Amino acid sequence: MEQMSKDETIALRQKYIGKSCQLFFKQDPIKIVKAKGQYMYDEKGNVYLDCINNVAHVGHCHPKVVEAGCEQMKLLSTNNRFLHDNIVLCAKRLVETMPEKLNTCFFVNSGSEANDLALRLAQIHTGNNDVITLKGAYHGHLTSLIDISHYKFSLPGGTGQKSHVHLASSPDIYRGKYNTKNHKKEEICRLYTEEVRSICERVRDEKGVGICAYIAESLISCGGQVIPPENYLKEVYNHVRAYGGVCIADEVQVGFGRVGTHWWAFQLQDVVPDIVTIGKPMGNGHPVAAVVTTEEIAESFRKTGVEYFNTYGGNPVSCAIANAVMDVIVEENLMQNALEVGEYLLDRCVELMNRYSAIGDVRGRGLFIGIEFVTDRESRTPDPETASFINKRMKENLILLSVDGPDNNVIKMKPPMVFSKQNVDEVVCALDEVFQEMEQTNSSRGSKIVEIEDKTK
Ligand SMILES: Cc1ncc(COP(=O)(O)O)c(C=O)c1O
Structure with missing residues (x-):
């Protein structure tokens, strides 16, 4: 098929695609035509280093994954009312990576569907309806999930907070409600978990009911690459269970070994x-x-007598692909790579933080890293302008990052797990150059970029 020019693609997109679908880099969107490993290629052959596509987990278009899908596609794709090996093997593989108690699988087609089903299971199991979710959280685009995604429902045109939804503060120890500037480090965890407990109590006292579920990402991505304090989930889960609720870990972004030390990020908190x-x-x-x-x-769920049917969930092609992804994670030792390269990336970003005052915090686990920009370190005032300027300049340098967080001041990195130390050096050198450039031009933005003389911090 002959390729359209970028302008033609833009014109057709404007004409036929809903305007609420947004593009990265609206002013100069990127047209990607192919990808391999951690690299994406535009229509002119420019090669971008991909630091943000956590979906292309084992590398874009991994040959083993592609082959598994193609081969199964040639044989059969149908629903899971027929017996098939791929679905049962996929379930077995998944369960083997989980703690013993988590031993039953349902297959769906997207993270949103997974979270919607999780809520349904929680409602049926507990008989309750009230959900605790975090400020800044995103859990998917279905109506049930927009309701529990503060990231979306709190927007000016959003649907607002429903009466069954209760918001707990994001356990961000750098700039959250309880942080290392205003609170003793050892108190922060209890302050955040106490908020969850008091929500449970309020629901019981005011509505006379228990909690349905507490849902959170095990490391919080949309909320700005937040790493909860040690023991946070343990204490929260205890409180929620004491009030009749179940605990849902959303691992849609952070699962499958990204944290390096474990398959699942909730395991970091034991x-x-x-x-x-x-x-x-x-x-x-x-x-x-x-x-x-x-x-x-x-x-x-079974006892309700209502069949769970999902036309595509768990079809042989999808399961062949998922099985191949898990094979590749193990065969190519990608968790170890995430651990080693992630630690190197974190160290190198800390070096940058030690040199440039615009960086207030650097945090992460494995290949899940956030760099937070502030106008000054004392006040920790968010600096979305610098974050977005750097993001734009990095894109011009063919490195893809993204900006997120409640104040849009956190640069996120969650690259394919095949990311290398050499890739880290490329990113850090390019970031350094952008900082230098900002300093040299002494533009209105650049005036904020102060290189720190004392490099011992
Ligand atoms: C944490 C989290 N949960 C759920 C979802 C929804 O997944 P999907 O877009 O596959 O429906 C997303 C998507 O970005 C997500 O980031």
Whole structure:
């Protein structure tokens, strides 16, 4: 098929695609025509280093994953009312990566579907309806999930907070409600978890009911690459369970070994959720997702007598692909790579922070890293302008990053797991050059970029 020019593509997109679908880099969007590993190629052959596509988990278009999909596609794709090996093997593989109690799978097609099903399971199992979610959280685009995604419902044109939804502060120890500037480090965790407990109590006292679910990402991506303090999930889960609720870990972004030390990010906090939702990296770009839960919760669902049917969930092609993704993670030792390269990336970003005052905080686990920009370190005032300027200049240098967080001042990195130390050097050198450039031009933005003389911090 002959390729359209970029302008033609833009024109057709403007004409036929809903305007609420947004593009990265609206002023000068990128037209990507192919990708491999951690690299994406535009229509002119420019090669971008991809630091943001956590979906292309084992590398864009990994040959083993592509082949698994193609081969199964030639043989059969149908629904899971027929017996098939791929779905049962996929479930077995997933369960083997989870704590023992999490031993039952349901297959769906997207992270949103997974979270919607998780909520349904939680409602059926607990008989309750009130959900605790975090400020700044995003859990998907279905109506049920927009309701629990403060990231969306709180926007000026959003649907607002529903009466069954309760917001707890994001456990951000740098610039959250309780932070290391205003509170003793050892108190922060309790302050955040106490908020969750008091929500549970308020729901009981005011409505006379228990909690349905607490849902959170195990590391918070849309909320600005937040790493909850140690023991946060343990204490929250205890409170929620004491008030009748179940705990849902949304691992749609952060699962499948991204944190380096474990398959699942909730394992960093040594907890066992009641329901885990997984998606994005599971299909390396193919739509496949799942809910993994306990036998008891699955049994409550069965007892309703209502069949769970999903036309595409768990089809042989999707499961062949998911199985190949898990094979590649193991065969190519990608968790170890995430650990080593992630630590190197974090160290090198800390070096930058030690040199440039615009960076207030650097944090992360494995290949999940955030760089937070502030106008000054004392006040920790967010600096979205610098974050977005750097993002734009990096794109011009053919490096793809993204900006997020409640104040749009956090640069996120969550590259394919094949990211290398050499890639880290490229990113850090390019960032350094942009900082230098900003300093030299002494533009209105550049005046904020102060190189720190004392490099010992
Ligand atoms: C944390 C989290 N949960 C759920 C979803 C929804 O997944 P999907 O877009 O596959 O429906 C997303 C998507 O960005 C997400 O970031």
